[in-house]
Amino acid sequence: MKYTEVRELLEALCGKGGVSGNEDDAAAFACGLLSKYMPASTDALGSVTGRKGEGSGIILDAHIDRIGMIVTAVKDDGFIKVAKVGGTDSRVITGAKVTIHGKEDLFGIVTSTPPHLAKKDSDAKAPSFDEIFIDTGLGKKAKDIVSPGDRITLNGSFLSLLGSRIASPCVDDRAGVAAILRCLQLLEGKSTCPIEVIFSAQEETGGSGAEAGVYNFASGTAIAVDVTFASAPGVSSEKYGSLGDGALVGIAPSLDYNMSKELLALAHKHGISAKPEVMGGRTGTNCDEIQTLRGGIKTALISIPIRNMHTCVEVCELADIEAAAELMAQYILERSGENA
Amino acid sequence: MLELVKELCSLPGISGREDKVREYIISKIDGFCEYSTDNLGNLIAFKKGKMPAKNKVLIDSHMDEVGFIVTGITSEGLLKFANVGGIDTGVFLGRNVTVGEKGIPGVVGLVPVHLVDKDKEDCIPPKDELYIDIGAKDRDEALEHVSPGDEVCFESDFREFGSGFICSKAIDNRAGCAIMIDLIRSELDYDCCFSFSVQEEIGTRGAQASAFSINPDYAIITETTTAADLSGVEGEERVCVCGEGPAVSFMDRATVYNKDLYRRALEIAREKGIKAQTKTRVAGGNDAGAIHKSRGGVKVLTLSVPTRYLHSPGCVCRYDDIESTRDLVKEMAAEFAVC
Numbered sequence: 233m234k235y236t237e238v239r240e241l242l243e244a245l246c247g248k249g250g251v252s253g254n255e256d257d258a259a260a261f262a263c264g265l266l267s268k269y270m271p272a273s274t275d276a277l278g279s280v281t282g283r284k285g286e287g288s289g290i291i292l293d294a295h296i297d298r299i300g301m302i303v304t305a306v307k308d309d310g311f312i313k314v315a316k317v318g319g320t321d322s323r324v325i326t327g328a329k330v331t332i333h334g335k336e337d338l339f340g341i342v343t344s345t346p347p348h349l350a351k352k353d354s355d356a357k358a359p360s361f362d363e364i365f366i367d368t369g370l371g372k373k374a375k376d377i378v379s380p381g382d383r384i385t386l387n388g389s390f391l392s393l394l395g396s397r398i399a400s401p402c403v404d405d406r407a408g409v410a411a412i413l414r415c416l417q418l419l420e421g422k423s424t425c426p427i428e429v430i431f432s433a434q435e436e437t438g439g440s441g442a443e444a445g446v447y448n449f450a451s452g453t454a455i456a457v458d459v460t461f462a463s464a465p466g467v468s469s470e471k472y473g474s475l476g477d478g479a480l481v482g483i484a485p486s487l488d489y490n491m492s493k494e495l496l497a498l499a500h501k502h503g504i505s506a507k508p509e510v511m512g513g514r515t516g517t518n519c520d521e522i523q524t525l526r527g528g529i530k531t532a533l534i535s536i537p538i539r540n541m542h543t544c545v546e547v548c549e550l551a552d553i554e555a556a557a558e559l560m561a562q563y564i565l566e567r568s569g570e571n572a
Numbered sequence: 573m574l575e576l577v578k579e580l581c582s583l584p585g586i587s588g589r590e591d592k593v594r595e596y597i598i599s600k601i602d603g604f605c606e607y608s609t610d611n612l613g614n615l616i617a618f619k620k621g622k623m624p625a626k627n628k629v630l631i632d633s634h635m636d637e638v639g640f641i642v643t644g645i646t647s648e649g650l651l652k653f654a655n656v657g658g659i660d661t662g663v664f665l666g667r668n669v670t671v672g673e674k675g676i677p678g679v680v681g682l683v684p685v686h687l688v689d690k691d692k693e694d695c696i697p698p699k700d701e702l703y704i705d706i707g708a709k710d711r712d713e714a715l716e717h718v719s720p721g722d723e724v725c726f727e728s729d730f731r732e733f734g735s736g737f738i739c740s741k742a743i744d745n746r747a748g749c750a751i752m753i754d755l756i757r758s759e760l761d762y763d764c765c766f767s768f769s770v771q772e773e774i775g776t777r778g779a780q781a782s783a784f785s786i787n788p789d790y791a792i793i794t795e796t797t798t799a800a801d802l803s804g805v806e807g808e809e810r811v812c813v814c815g816e817g818p819a820v821s822f823m824d825r826a827t828v829y830n831k832d833l834y835r836r837a838l839e840i841a842r843e844k845g846i847k848a849q850t851k852t853r854v855a856g857g858n859d860a861g862a863i864h865k866s867r868g869g870v871k872v873l874t875l876s877v878p879t880r881y882l883h884s885p886g887c888v889c890r891y892d893d894i895e896s897t898r899d900l901v902k903e904m905a906a907e908f909a910v911c
Contacts, residue, residue: 235893245588279607287891311803321685322694324666327884329729329739338876339733341886344663348855358662364804367888389727390651390676391668393707394717399668399679465650465703466683476709539705543666545679547705 234396235550238414241265241555242398243390245406249333251300251318251383252437253278258296262431271410279445280432287521289426290469290564291454291529292415293442293518294408295435299542300403301361301384303568304330310374312340312372314384318436323358324543329387334378337457339387340366382558388544396550397475402544403437409537414557415564424568426451435518442518446525453491455532457556458517460509462537462547470496473537475548478505478555482533486514486523490530498562505555509535534559573754573898574891577738580746582728584670586612586639586656587771589723597749597768601756605766612813613770614782619755621762625909629881630765630788630870631755631901632859633748633778633795634772637741637881640724642671642704645715651678652700653724657773661696664883668727669704672718678706679725704770717733728886736890737814743887745772746876751898758794760902762909770858776826779859783866790833790908791872793860794901796889797821797851799878808852811878814889817896818845818875823854826861833873833908840903847896851876875901 250258258445263280264303266272270283280296299318306312312332316322325342332338343365351357366384368374376414388401391475409431416427433441446454463469473480481495492508499506514520515533523531534556539547576673585593585701601607607617615635638657645651651671656817669678670836681704704724708714726741733739752766765786770778783791803812818835841848860872877897880888 306819307803309803319665319685323662323682323685323696325664326660327881327886339731339739341739341881341888342655343802344660344881344884346798346811346882348798348811348853349800351806356696358696360694367734367802369737369739369888371735373735389729390669391679393677393679393705394713395707398704399677399706399707461684461687462623463650464681464683464705466648466701467687468659476648539684540666540679540681541684543682543684545668545681545705547679547681547707 235554237417238410238550241410241413242406245409246390246402248398249385249449250298250432251385252297254362254383255297255433259431262296265413267304267431275445277441277444279441280431281445282429285426285510286301287426288451288523289428290567291428291446291449291451292412292560293430293432293454293456293522294412295405295493295518296409296431297433297436299436303378303380303382303384304380306375310371310375311367312378314361314364314366316361322361323544325364326359329386331387332366332378332382334382336377338368338377338408340368343367384474397547398550399545399547400545403538403548404459406543407548409458411457411553411556415560418557418561419564422565427564432518439518443521443525446522452528454522455520455534455560456522457534459538459541460535461541462539464539472559473507473509475537476551477507477537478552480509480535480537482511482515482535483508484511484513484515487519487533490528491530495532495559495563498566500557502562504558506559535540573750573894575645576750576753577747577894578730578750579729581740581742583724585637587636587723587774590635590770594768597647597753598836599680604756610781610785612778612781614778615768616728616782616786617756617766619760619764619766619898621760621764623762625762627779627789627909628765628852629905629908630767630786630791631752631905632791632793632863633752634745634769634778634859635749636771636773637893638773639726642718642720644720644721645711647711649710649714650703650705651718659883661699667885669724671704671706674721676706676717678704681705736892737888738891740833740887741885741888743879744796744882747796747889747894751794751894751901754898755902761906763904776859776862780862783863783870787867788870791863791870792901792904793858793872794872794897795858795874795876796879796882797856797876799844799880811853811855812849812851814878814880814893815871816832816849817893818900819849819851819878821851821874824857825855826857827864827872829873830871833871836907837873837875837900837904840907841900844903846899848900874903875886
């Protein structure tokens with residue numbers, strides 16, 4: 233099986249919870265993995281941060297939080313009301329199997345409207361988050377375990393598709409976390425410039441984690457790794473990358489153009505699959521927060537293309553994560569050489 | 573019987589592709605009855621009771637489940653598909669499925685919500701825009717693993733949860749199959765016929781043929797039916813309620829039931845201390861629709877396990893309702909055998 237390291241990292245990371253603002257178990261797990269390479273801890277907002285070396289070097293960012301839902305009320309009959317956290321897609325919610333992270337983890341299923349009660353256009357319109365309930369099968373006893381504020385993750389399995397493609401919930405952005413950890417693995421035993429790593433909290437709810445976490449770093453250069461759209465029916469291959477394209481290097485007015493060009497040149501030089509991904513303004517990633525921190529940080533974006541973003545079946549190609557890891561490693565080695 | 577339900581629900585068996593379900597059932601009933609498979613694939617069994625029956629009684633459950641069938645493969649290696657049976661699109665967007673006899677894993681893909689026009693964000697995409705992604709790079713790679721005509725099932729993911737509930741695909745109607753297997757393996761007072769029928773979900777086609785062959789006087793259809801006992805749904809709109817035993821039908825969209833049989837079922841349930849309830853809406857339909865007009869007519873009774881979220885990857889019912897349904901089916905079969 234190819235890309236064993238990346239597969240193992242991603243599968244383990246995707247198995248964790250970590251809905252925005254409550255990244256605890258995912259953050260603790262990622263912190264453990266990062267500690268193999270550098271001292272790491274969790275900061276005030278729940279982001280995992282680590283630093284290897286003193287002084288200015290490079291910042292690597294990926295977000296550890298995932299989209300989901302939050303309990304807003306437990307009704308007297310035990311059915312649970314929710315709101316979405318981040319851009320959870322209402323079209324895939326009906327009948328979804330979920331885990332409610334209450335006093336204990338609890339299985340639940342999102343109710344669907346029986347045919348005789350459905351509005352005429354129910355097959356055309358998805359319910360809003362206000363209209364749905366979660367059924368725990370516990371009746372009134374649900375109140376003993378579930379409270380408002382508890383986070384809810386959408387269930388899904390880590391599915392091995394053909395070749396080295398996989399489908400799973402929260403590939404966004406555990407793929408980025410896996411890429412950074414793989415990059416650090418590739419750099420093991422090599423002398424590098426200082427590396428500062430953040431697995432940021434709360435990206436899906438606006439980027440607070442990166443904004444607060446990177447503030448404490450010393451470097452003036454950053455690479456964020458996130459996911460982007462992969463071509464599929466209805467998603468143009470001219471406008472977006474495709475599965476198997478490798479690392480997609482962002483080019484945008486808000487990104488450092490020289491870094492983008494250098495990353496693409498390095499990919500070419502070392503035979504790493506990569507393609508440019510051009511955006512017209514900001515990027516919709518943590519780069520937007522990181523760029524303007526303190527007196528400004530030169531920021532680059534590496535994206536991993538996925539299909540079905542913000543569903544339980546985000547499909548990615550493991551080779552693309554490996555390419556992102558290799559490209560970051562080469563960039564760091566190049567910088568380290570210059571500094572030496 | 574819980575183990576039977578679990579194993580049956582986990583088997584793939586869309587309409588017309590019930591083979592694996594039938595093989596499993598045969599492995600469980602072999603030695604307990606006489607059985608044969610007819611031209612359509614119905615598994616017809618005859619179980620001798622302690623006494624001969626005055627009337628010929630048939631118990632029927634369908635083996636098939638709703639799902640999909642691969643209709644074609646795009647140049648990108650994605651599978652186009654058609655529904656087999658009635659399924660709302662909303663319940664399978666972004667879900668895991670298995671394709672073909674080998675059970676190749678795949679997912680139902682859709683355009684990410686970020687790229688959908690603002691006014692379409694809550695619109696369920698039309699079926700012809702959907703596809704199944706098995707990770708193939710192109711059509712040739714896909715064709716190495718799947719072909720048009722391959723069956724597609726929801727991923728099997730059986731679980732017990734809550735207070736005595738189970739959640740799985742295909743509870744409709746493997747619950748009924750489990751009940752019939754359990755009855756065949758138990759001792760019956762009177763002779764009884766059983767039909768594990770095919771193709772219910774595309775219009776009760778199997779039962780039409782098996783009822784003709786069996787030629788019963790009475791038939792008990794063992795099914796699942798909508799339980800709408802959800803938050804904010806009151807009274808008869810709930811159709812039936814989980815935990816209150818089998819739902820007894822007086823009428824649905826395919827059958828007007830024999831009134832005496834309907835009343836008798838509720839009476840006997842009360843006499844024997846078995847939970848049972850009236851199905852309070854005229855909705856749905858099942859094999860009774862085909863069986864009641866077989867040959868010169870058959871008196872029919874439907875007893876259904878109340879089930880939430882029918883025809884979805886996560887049907888939900890209570891295990892004790894399956895047990896109550898079995899108990900009442902057994903009582904009614906004995907009742908009809910000698911009435």
